[in-house]
Structure formats: structure tokens, C-alpha cells
Amino acid sequence: MDLPKKYNPQDAEQKWLASWDETGIYKWDETKSRDESFVVDTPPPTVSGSLHVGHLFSYSHQDFIVRFQRMMGKNIFFPIGWDDNGLPTERRVQNLLNVKCEAHLPYDPDFKAERGKKGDATPISRKNFVELCDEVIVDDEKAFKQLWTRLGMSYDWDQEYATINEHSRRTSQFSFLELLEKGEIYQDEKPVMWDVDFQTAIAQAELEDKERPAAYNFIRFGVEGSDEKLVVATTRPELLPACVAVLVHPEDERFKDFVGKNAVSPLFEVPVPIMADEKADPEKGTGVVMVCTFGDQTDVEWWQAFKLPLRQIIGRDGHLLPVEFVKAGEGGHEKDTHLEKMEDGRDVVRSLGAARMIPSLNPEKANSIYGTIQGKYTKQAQKLIIAAAEESGTVIDRPAENITHAVKFFEKGDRPLELVPARQWYTKIMDKKDELVGQGRKIKWHPEYMEKRYAHWVEGLNQDWCLSRQRYFGVPIPVWYRIDEHGEVCYDQRILPSVESLPIDPLSECPEGFTADQRDQPGGFTGDPDVLDTWATSSLSPQVASQWVNDKGRHQKLFPMDMRPQGHDIIRTWAFYTIVKAYLHEKEVPWHNVVLSGWILDPDRKKMSKSQGNVVTPEPLIDQFGADAVRYWAARARLGVDTSFDEKVFKVGKKLVTKLFNASKFAMGRFDDVPAEQLTPDKITVELDRAVIAELRPVIEKATAAFKEFDYAQALSLAEGYFWSVYCDNYLEMAKQRTYDEELTVGRLSACATLRLVHRALVRMMAPFIPYITEEVWGWAYADDADMAKSIHKSPWPTLDEFAAVEAPEHATSYDATVAVVDAIRRAKADAAVSMAAPVESAKITVAAGNVAAVEATLDDIQRMLKIETATVIAGEVENGLASVETVLAPVPAAE
């Protein structure tokens, strides 16, 4: 065998990628049964995001498990998708092509965008915009594909999908329509969490708390028919004009007498009821809370509970809306909007925005003050209100107290969320929290404690899943509405598309039976302008990959899936919503296992992320260390554990690759001239060889068990430990002298068979982690074995059966006792500062009585390894129960 002197990872990567592609070893076989398959719900990476080493890390984890399952004989379904749906792509297209989407515009089939266009953004229709997104992401997806391929991901590229492509849109819209029909989706108009910059509603899962400085302002409210004052503490004085009530705790003696009366807000002089409620905390602020529409979630709850009027002053763009204060108590003017009970029991805000009249005792003054804040952002309005209050001299009770408190933000947003009443679509989840927790329990989480995070999230949900987003690049909500003869949109008269027609864009396509010129006309129709939350589509990744909509048989074969790999940060979104969808559609769990990777932290233990500016880009790493070494680094981290980015580990990986290359080359060179047919387990007759195989058995057993439980890190550690220490450092050294025998003696045959069979097992145990070098080495000797496959990655995972014909060593302690003796002699040589190859004239070896026979059984190998002329083994007291040795070194030959 003529083997190369050095291993070059780059060359090997190119060579084997081409080979794997050509032979199609990673292809899913559609004809195999579900039982024989292992099905993965791969996370589609956000293609417009930047790649960093964290991606290499977590994606490698999936591949370890998949490659193990493949070697276990499973038919692997390992698709790959691209998450190109949503805001990141939308922003990229806007910047790159200088366009903006205006949903109401008609589709222009001839529109062409130019890159780098200057000047004002060109307004285009939603359909045009989506088409541009499709174009832009092609390049991103190429870059990702390149990287995943090089990393050695064993994807079946025939199963590629994208979350915005036609199939995903069709699947997502189909899901929407099916759940609508089942009554699991409804439309409602109520206060929602609203981002004033993105101008869209968002869901609870997209919230992020941020600590912000604020100040308690102590503001005096008057009490009707009394000279007394009630002092309210508020961090949001700008909402004073939106105040609809004042609340105190029912048991609070200080305020008992006020309940039932009216308070009068300062500056605007709006009479509002003083009410009692348990939720008003006497300890907080002054114990008196003003209810505004809307300062926070509690305001919404009080507003609903007490049927308070709606005084919406914050607009969807974050500016203060125009309102008019009118004389209070003069009938006919009270046009505040209210919450109404619908026939189906839901509460709905009626006549939204129709009335912006607020009753005041002094409308002239109120209008004058409001005039200074109308149209301003909330922050400016706040300053102006405080200034006005200070100016009046009677409103401020005492100086403001500075505090910091958590404020809700959209996770991608820059300004706090507002609560704004709006018509949105929801998926019902509040009514099935218990069932959803139950579904989580049916799934195995790796690591296990992650299940609690899921359960806590579900238990803590306080609202249904808001599905609609007021954005452009996404899956359109497939609904049209009738418009009545007065031009009013009738939201309860929905027109739904047929399943066959999906996907549709209701803004550019007409419902059946209508023509385009009836759009937005009295008696005609209008399309729902919103798109679905990206999670509404991402949560269908199993159904998208399984072709649920198009091929029920195929879906049956793949669903529920075996494994969902993902980050723990998106348990509340991706994992949760996927569980929701699977439950709502099929009362099923989407997968049996979730495996959660940790994060990569920079050396300062901060999460690596683009916004922190501490990312390490992946390609140079692979260039420098090779894909195998990068994967090795990933494999050392257990699931769920955050890991710091440590370049030393890449070096260790590279060393392992080199060691495997060299050790393989050497080992194979030792048995190369013996026909493989002769190197069978039954030829392993020498005590040392049997002892070494006895050491291997538990390694195979434990690594297999660990891998079955998704603990790849443990499996690697076992294989690597055995390879380096037992195989290389000890066994190769001990057995190689026997392989130098000129005759094919029984001893040489036994050593060669051991070297080959153990090596053949070890290299397979490392194949899931370092697929390139193992494939390279495999090709040298084992690709033609009858019980193996051409590719190591299609060859069977090692089992004890392969060594069943090897008898156990005569002495149970053979290996340990032998190594103890070897170590003792090595120590003696090290103490004498001579080479390990230095000859020893005689050695008197003392071991525990029980080990004498064991050591004698391997003494010949020990002597040949350490060049010992004569050796005697005696029983005696030894420290640590191992071995001690007295050696007489041979005289050093005179230098020539």
C-alpha cells in the first residue's frame, strides 16, 4: 500500500464531497417503511442573517446524531430548509433594491428592480415585493449551501425547502384555512401589543423586556363634590388624557370613602369613576392607580372588567391622535367607544376610532393643553404634560422619583410597545394550555430539564397567539371580505379561496365570482391586507417537509418525526408553535425528541451575536483547521451547554485527525501483506490481544447507548479515549514487535487481526464526528469487506457481535496489570533520562499476588516493547496495588 506522507484536509474534503454527491449516500429512500427511518425536522436558518461559528456548532450536533442513525441502518430523512420569510429579508430587499412595498398598489408583471438605485424608494405592490425577495435570497442560499456542504452536513439536498416558496405558502395557507374551519382561528378587534416603528401587531413570544429608566410622577386628582385630593403615581403622565378610571384596593382604609365618587383628572378635568379592585396594590406608588387606555396589560384587564370607555390617544405610528374634549354631562356628546359583548360571547371594541370625544368639565382648557401634545411622540408629550403640570402649581404633589423598570419591547424593536386596539387574527391557545403542556411531556427533551422551560412558558401564556402582521413579505392571509353597498368592509362576510387555488395573494387575486374592478368598491370585495406571523409558517416545518398538503401518504411516513434540533432560545417560539400546530391539526406531537444545543460564548462568556460585534466567521476556521476539526470542537460540547469559543479545541481536533491518519497508516502497514480473509476474530489468540478487545467491548456498548440517547459528546469521548490511550499509546507499541516477525506466526496473525478489527471498529465510531478523515482511512482497507459498505458512512455501526468469536482473556486484569508494569518501566527509564527504546539488561517486576499470572501472560510483549533482556515477575507488596520494578539498564553503546 502506498499511502501519502501527509494528510491535507482541503484535498480530502473536495474529494469526498464529490464522491458522496455522486453516489448519493445521503438520499432518503421513499420506499422504506417508517420503522426503518429516522426523520429529522431540520431548523431552517435565517438566510439573510450572518453566519457565525454558532451555526457550525449546532448544525454539527444534528449531523452527529444523523450519521450515527444512518450507521445503525436507518433510512435517513434529513431535509434542509431556508428561512427567508419575514422581516430580515424584507429589510434586505428594501436596502438593496431601494424599493418599498405599498400593499394597495396593483401588481406590475413587468417591473424590474435595479441594484444600488439612488433616490426615493420605488413603491411597488406586495406581489412584486415578494418576487424581489425571492430573487435576493437565491444568493444567500447559495452561500449557506456551500458552507453546510463543506462542514460535512449529510443533508439530502433533494428535500430542500424555503419558508417563503410556493409550497410553504400553500402549506401555511392551507393550515390557516383548516384551523379557521375547525374554529381554532378567529378574528378579533381588541387592544394588541403594537410596535409603532414596524407598525405591526406582535405576539407574546416576540416580547422582550428591557430595563429602562423612568420616574414616578405624583399627580393630584380632584374629587367631585369635595376639596380632597387623590394622589396618583404614574410613570406615564402623557396618558392623563386617556384616563378612564381611578382604582384603589377595596380594603385600603385610606381611600374607602372615595369609592363610588368621581375623581377629576388634573389639566383635562375629566371626571372618572373611583373604583375598588383587588388588583390595585396598596403598596405600589400611592395606592391609587389611574387606568388609562392603555398603559399596560392591567389597564386592558380593568378596562374590560369594568366596561370602561375607550380613549385611544396613541396612534399606530406612535404619535398622539387628535381628540376633542367636550362639555361633560351634556347628553349626546358621550360618544366614547365601549367594549360590547358579541353573540358568541367575545368582547369586541365597537366603533373604533369613530368617536374621539372626551367629556371634560373644562373643555376649553383641556383642548388647549391637548393641542400642545397632539401629533407628538409619547416621549415629547410626556415632557410637555409634566411642564404643564408644573406650571399649574397645583397638580404635582411632590417631586418625581427616579426608578428603573422593565418595559416591553418587540424583540427586534427600538421603542417600547404600545397597546393599540386593532383587528387581528388569533389562534386559540389559552383554552388548551393544559393539553399543550401534556404534549410537551410526551416529547423527550435533551437535556431533560428543557421540558420545564417549555411547560413554564405554556403555563405563563396570557393571550392567544396573534397571527396577523401588518407587513408585506410573508405569507398572505388567504381571506377576502365583502364590501356592503355603503362601502363598509363586512369582516364577518369572509370569502375563502379553494384549497386547489392555494397559495393566493388576496391583494392581487380576485375571489371566485368577482372581477378585479369590484375590488374595494361598494358591493364588491377587499383582500385582507395582512400577512401571517412568520412562526405560523415556520411552525409547519414538519408538514412542509413531509408534503402534508400534497401527499398524505408521504406525510404519514414521516410524521411525527424523530428529532427536532434547535436552540433553547426558541423553545417559546419554534418548538412551542410547532407543537401547537401538530396538536391542532392532528392531535399529535410533531416529533418524539427535541435536541437543544447551547450557545457559543466569546472568551468573555458573552453570547456571540451579530449585534455584540463579537462573531467569528466560519469559513476561515474551516480553512485553517479543516471541517473535521471544527466538527470535533462542536462534538466536545454536550447538548444544552453553552460553550466558550476556544481555539485550542480546534487544534486538538486537528491533532486527532492527524493522529488518526498516522496511526491508521501505520496499523494498516502492519497487516497490509496479510490477506484480509485470514484476519478473522478466531485468529486472536494471544492474551494481550484478547485483553485489548476486552477493553473495547464496554467502549462500544457505552458509546452506542450514549448515542442512542443523543449524547454524542459521551460517545466521542469514549471512542477517542480508547483510540488515543489504549490503541495508540499502548497497544500499537506493545504489539508492533510481534508484527515484525518474518514468519506468519500465530502471534503475528493474532496481532494483525487485532490491529485490523479494533481499528475498523474505532474508525467507524469516529465517523459521525470526523467524516472526511474516517472516509479517507476507510478506503484504504475496509471498503471491500463483505460485511461493510464502500463508504464508512453507510457501513454498520460497530457491535459486540464483530468480536463474539474472540475469547475473553484468561486473566481479567491482564490489560490493567500489563499497563501498570509498562508504566513502571517507562517511569524507570524516564527517571534515568534514557530513551524508551534503551535496552534493559534485566527487570525485576513486583506486582500484587493476584496479578502475577496476568503479567506473565503478557510478559513477552512487554519485554519486546521495552527491550528487556530478562524479566522476572514476583508477588509482593506494591504501592497503589499496581506494580514496581527494579531495572538494570544495559550499558549504553559507545557513540560511533
Place this chain on the structure above:
RNA sequence: GGGCGAUUAGCUCAGUUGGUUAGAGCGCUGCCUUCACACGGCAGAGGUCACAAGUUCGAAUCUUGUAUCGCCCACCA
């Protein structure tokens, strides 16, 4: 404030159901140019397992509490 996780050698981490002197890699020190590999080998130094109390014949491992760090949730008057 509630929950989850972590705390083991200078650094990065293993330590499976409590069991003899707590491990690995890197780094460090000394030695060995041994015919697979100097991207190597051998040997060595280095730890009161965060702290305290408890259970036990025996605790890094179990219980309780404390401290520090990380994450998630709640807290927005």
C-alpha cells in the same frame, strides 16, 4: 419576586444509580531526535470538588440553606 441551570486543577471541561488515593485535554516542568506521528512519546507538578449545616459506615455526587454567574418568566400604577 418565581423558575431552570451552573459553580471540580492556571484555562476548557468529564465525573453515569453516593464506594477504595477525584479524571481528561490544553498550558506548565523535566526527559526522549524510539524505524506511524515532534501536529509525537514518556514522566511530573498542580484540586480542602463555591460556602455552611445535615443524612450516611462512607458525599464532588443526596437534603436544606447561603453566595456568585447565566438564562427564562413575572414586575410597567
